[in-house]
Amino acid sequence: MGIKRGEPEHPHGYIDLCDASTELYARALRAGRLSRSEAQAAPCLIDLMLLLPDPDDSRWLRPVPPAAALARLEHPIEREIQERRNQTLALANAFEPFLSISEERTTVSQAITELKGVSNIDAIVGRATAECTKELLTVQPGGTRAPELLDKAVDRVRPLVNRGVHVRSLYQHTARHNYGLLAYQERVNTVLMELRTLEELIDRLIIIDRKVAFVPAHRDLPVKLNRHTALEIRHPGLVEYFVGVFHHLWEHATPLDEEVHYEQPEPDGITGVQRSIAKLLIEGHVDEVIADRLGMNVRTCRAHIAKLATALGSNGRAQLGYLIARSRILDRS
Template sequence: MPPVIALSQRLNPIERDIAEQRRRSIALSEVFEPFMALGAQDTAPTHSISVLEGLDRINAALDLATAQCQTEMLTVQPSGSVRSAENRLLEALERDKPLIERGVRIRTLYQHTARYNPERLAYVDQFANGKVEYRTIDELVERLIICDEAVAFIPIREDRQVALELRHPGLVRYLVKVFEFMWGRAVPLSAGAPYETASDGITGIQHSIAKLLVEGHVDEAIARRLGMNVRTCRAHIAKLASALGSGSRAQLGFLIAQSGILEKEH
């Protein structure tokens, strides 16, 4: 058999298969065409969850979101180290000032310890005449920023080098509800000090520490969650132990539970 004929016989079945696969691909494309628009909507940026790595990228995304914010910004700002807190205050000042000048409302939650931070109070004083509200609460877990109930930012690493930008409406609405829950239990910064001594001789901060001690948290974790340094936290623990007559850390946990102080409203 001549080679040309042999080659033709070999190629014909392959070419028929290729033609058949091409017809099937065209048919599948026609079937799926009405649904492609729906798929594009589902993956649109308004429904996205983006991972932001590095402070430069995080700050760029925050700058863009605040520049587009028109109605309200909600923020949760836990205390950190003195140096990092000063840096964040400067960043916040640069972002908040244009927002306030545009008439955007800002609500910010701090920990109670912010009431005794001169830098934080000086920052707050700069916006006393704007549409800004500040409240404090005993314990905050992490930072949160929400713009116009449309986009939210949360850190996902303790060093704050990685964050999530959330534009999924369901997730953002959920975070707004979390913020409102904390806001309703917080104390306006203009109100009296929340750490006054109660009738049982134990201050509000010591009640918060007692709660975290019973939950099993170590001193460093308690200090971080309440926005104070470890030395201050241990001083409060010592005062709490003295008030309850405790001679050891193990006994302190027992006496806290036995005293019933965690069952009282403060």
């Protein structure tokens, strides 16, 4: 039996759900289902795909879990951010040779500088950070941190927060597995420094006072090799764009002093981490790059790949990509 509708009585989206749909969706989540007659009060729940037909009993509708609905809505936004970031770097690389031809048109070329060498990059970033007066934003992909790196971070951050600089840093969930990150937060010990984590991050990013940004120069290299080349960006438009990317990631991250609610495996046994790995496999990345992107060691990454292959019934790496595409598991990520 279908629900009869004419013109929509509830013309809204997910952000501004009406009172009726909010109440019914909450009731459906608590009970695990909702009768079709009850759903007539808020047909928008079906339009927005928050209620789906019960495959076992046509008289009932099943609520889509909020985590699944949120993931479905966030995925295209995050993908668009990544694509625009890639376009930004590609455009900068494409036009860089032409911008230096004329002495009269040097503004953009002077605003983007390629830095080479780990010690040189660290020195330039260190000087720029030491001059920070208001805000330091950083994205730090990868897993656990060596104690000496965290000691260096403490020495760099303490003078900033002592003079009122607000520091916000993003790490990956895997960085929580090492006590060093918590010790870093406790040693600095100020409300001016906030740390949050996400499952997957973009490449390393440092933004100082919204005036200068530092990013890797070659995205396709592993994290360790990426440290050998970087871009110093002082173009206001590009810096502001990276600030927007950071804020989007920040809103979806979990504060370090809060517990991460890991997504439970789907009925097919595939976890959210394994779906992230499946996405990177489809994109053609090798194990080492996937491990870098997700902040885990290669052995753990390969263990997840093996579990993914078992869940999908794959007999080999070549077949796994085909089975991932056919299974449509990435539609849920």
